[in-house]
Amino acid sequence: MMVLKLGGSVITEKERPETLDGESLERAADAIAAARADGLDDLIVVHGGGSFGHHNASEHGVSTTNGTHDASAILEIHGAMKTLNQFVLSRLVDRDVQAVPVHPFSTAHRDVEARLEFPTEQVETMLAEGFVPVLHGDVIAHSGAGATVVSGDELVAELARALAADRVGLCSTVPGVLDENDAVVDRISDFGSVASALGASEATDVTGGMAGKVRTLLDIDAEASIFGLDALRTFLDGSTPGTTID
Numbered sequence: 001m002m003v004l005k006l007g008g009s010v011i012t013e014k015e016r017p018e019t020l021d022g023e024s025l026e027r028a029a030d031a032i033a034a035a036r037a038d039g040l041d042d043l044i045v046v047h048g049g050g051s052f053g054h055h056n057a058s059e060h061g062v063s064t065t066n067g068t069h070d071a072s073a074i075l076e077i078h079g080a081m082k083t084l085n086q087f088v089l090s091r092l093v094d095r096d097v098q099a100v101p102v103h104p105f106s107t108a109h110r111d112v113e114a115r116l117e118f119p120t121e122q123v124e125t126m127l128a129e130g131f132v133p134v135l136h137g138d139v140i141a142h143s144g145a146g147a148t149v150v151s152g153d154e155l156v157a158e159l160a161r162a163l164a165a166d167r168v169g170l171c172s173t174v175p176g177v178l179d180e181n182d183a184v185v186d187r188i189s190d191f192g193s194v195a196s197a198l199g200a201s202e203a204t205d206v207t208g209g210m211a212g213k214v215r216t217l218l219d220i221d222a223e224a225s226i227f228g229l230d231a232l233r234t235f236l237d238g239s240t241p242g243t244t245i246d
């Protein structure tokens, strides 16, 4: 089973609110459709927010730790993410990928310790029936805090753990994790070795940028790859392009 994250900054123009990067999304959908046609099954897709969630979330001061009880703020953030999800689904379905939505707001929550609780039986049933579940970063109810953001990366890690994924891939705008000289780091096994090279993400990102991704991926058992859109097809075919995190 494979969990693939399409980074929000890959499929949207991250600096311009609610603007799709249509060409990149089509390229990603082409790669997924080609791999499915070649026999890739048991695939879960998760996408980030890019310019469709982060701007709304930061306008309302909502992050993974800072919650809101304002339903109109929740509707705005969740609505933006559902709009983007619909774009992703339609590009996949247009290419005969049997992609179906899973909206975390309706299925997941955080407990009082801020731990993500995410029942995955519905995702397992979708996989067993031959669908490609497509999830997204979202807002979710948070015990004691109203609602907070759940990043696509957290969902990837949770799905990888719960469903014992064999492979995890993060398709990013960069060809991997870059060191101080902008060279792709081949393998990361501990955070300390790359901490200084991982600055904060420049565009509005309420969920932690590349450093957060590396930390999250180090926590899971499955080997993970961070790579650029050019390498998506080779990743789906079984190779490990970009940076391997284990």
Ligand code: IP8
Pocket (backbone or CB within 6 Å): 008, 047, 048, 049, 050, 053, 054, 057, 077, 081, 136, 137, 138, 139, 149, 150, 151, 152, 153, 206, 207
């Ligand atoms: O782009 C965040 O998801 P991410 C989603 O995967 C929202 O961090 C609502 C900001």
